[in-house]
Amino acid sequence: MSSITISTVGRVDGLRRLVDVVQQPGWKRLGLALSVNAPNDEIRNRIMPINKRWGMEELREVMEELVRVRGSRKILFEYVLIPGVNDADEHADELAEWLRPFTRTAEHGHIGLLNVIPYNPRRDSPWPAPDEAEVKRFVDRLASRGVFVKRRRTKGRNQMAACGQLGSAEIRRRKYRPSASPV
Numbered sequence: 692m693s694s695i696t697i698s699t700v701g702r703v704d705g706l707r708r709l710v711d712v713v714q715q716p717g718w719k720r721l722g723l724a725l726s727v728n729a730p731n732d733e734i735r736n737r738i739m740p741i742n743k744r745w746g747m748e749e750l751r752e753v754m755e756e757l758v759r760v761r762g763s764r765k766i767l768f769e770y771v772l773i774p775g776v777n778d779a780d781e782h783a784d785e786l787a788e789w790l791r792p793f794t795r796t797a798e799h800g801h802i803g804l805l806n807v808i809p810y811n812p813r814r815d816s817p818w819p820a821p822d823e824a825e826v827k828r829f830v831d832r833l834a835s836r837g838v839f840v841k842r843r844r845t846k847g848r849n850q851m852a853a854c855g856q857l858g859s860a861e862i863r864r865r866k867y868r869p870s871a872s873p874v
Contacts, residue, residue, distance in 0.1 A: 694720060694722060695721055695722060696721075696722030696723065696724055696767070697709070697721065697722065697723055697724070698724040698725075698726070698769075699723070699724070699725055699726070700725075700726050700739060700741050701725060701726070701727075701739075701741060701742070701745060701750045702741065702745070703744075703745035703749050703750055703753050704745075706750075706753045706754070706757065707753055707756075709721075709723070709757065710753070710756050710757055710760055713757065713760055713761050714760050719761055719762070719764065720764070721764075722764070722765075722767070723757065723764075723766050723767065724766075724767040724768075724769055725750075725754065725766065725767070725768050725769065726739070726769045726770075726771075727768050727769065727770050727786070727789075727805075728769070728770055728771050728777065729742070729747075729777050729782075730777065730781075730782045730783070730784075730785035730786040730789060731747065731782075731785055732746050732747050734776065734777050734782070735747060737776075738773070738776065738777070747789060751789060751792065754766065754792075754793070755792050758792070758793065758802050764802075765802060765803070765804055766793060766802060766803050766804070767803075767804050767806055768790065768793070768803055768804065768805045768806065769806050769808060770786065770805055770806065770807050770808065771808045771809075771810050772807055772808065772809050772810055772821050772825070772826060772829055773810045773818050773821070774810070774818060774819055774820075774821045774825060775818065776818060778821060778825055778829055780828075780832055782829075783829050783832040783833050783836070784832070784836065786805075786833065786838075787832075787833055787836035787837065787838050790803055790805060790838055791837075794837045794838060794839065803838075803839065804839050804840075804841065805833060805838050805839065805840040805841070806840075806841055806843050807826065807829060807830050807833075807840060807841070807842050807843065808843045809821050809826050809842075809843070826842055827842075830842050
């Protein structure tokens with residue numbers, strides 16, 4: 692199998708099925724990207740409603756099981772940095788602790804890579820974009836706590852074409868327009 696990556700917000704039921712799938716011949720190379728976006732249940736419940744169904748502890752447990760069955764395959768963790776929501780120093784500290792099972796291991800090195808993505812506001816967004824100094828401070832704090840972390844570069848923000856911005860106007864139009872019946 693060539694490289695395929697599954698990106699998920701953390702449906703624990705699906706991740707449990709994935710534990711079984713990756714143990715089948717040819718599936719160990721399957722990539723995984725998990726949108727974490729918060730260091731704790733309180734914040735994740737607010738910005739990711741799925742967390743009310745499967746909390747962060749349950750999510751971490753199934754991710755640890757995936758690491759056990761996949762071996763040295765890296766897991767990408769995604770974290771959208773939102774000013775005033777999930778960008779404080781204590782958030783970085785909590786996140787580093789949550790990611791501890793996925794940091795350096797004697798057998799495999801770093802299993803987890805945290806990709807910090809600066810929030811890209813839409814026209815009607817309740818939050819601003821973080822400034823570069825805020826992003827750097829957050830990334831540096833995580834790195835100082837042993838997290839293998841990278842900062843995703845923002846491209847297309849001015850054209851409303853960056854991560855999280857695409858399709859938002861079209862989605863709103865569809866939401867309020869009755870569906871057309873086929874001819």
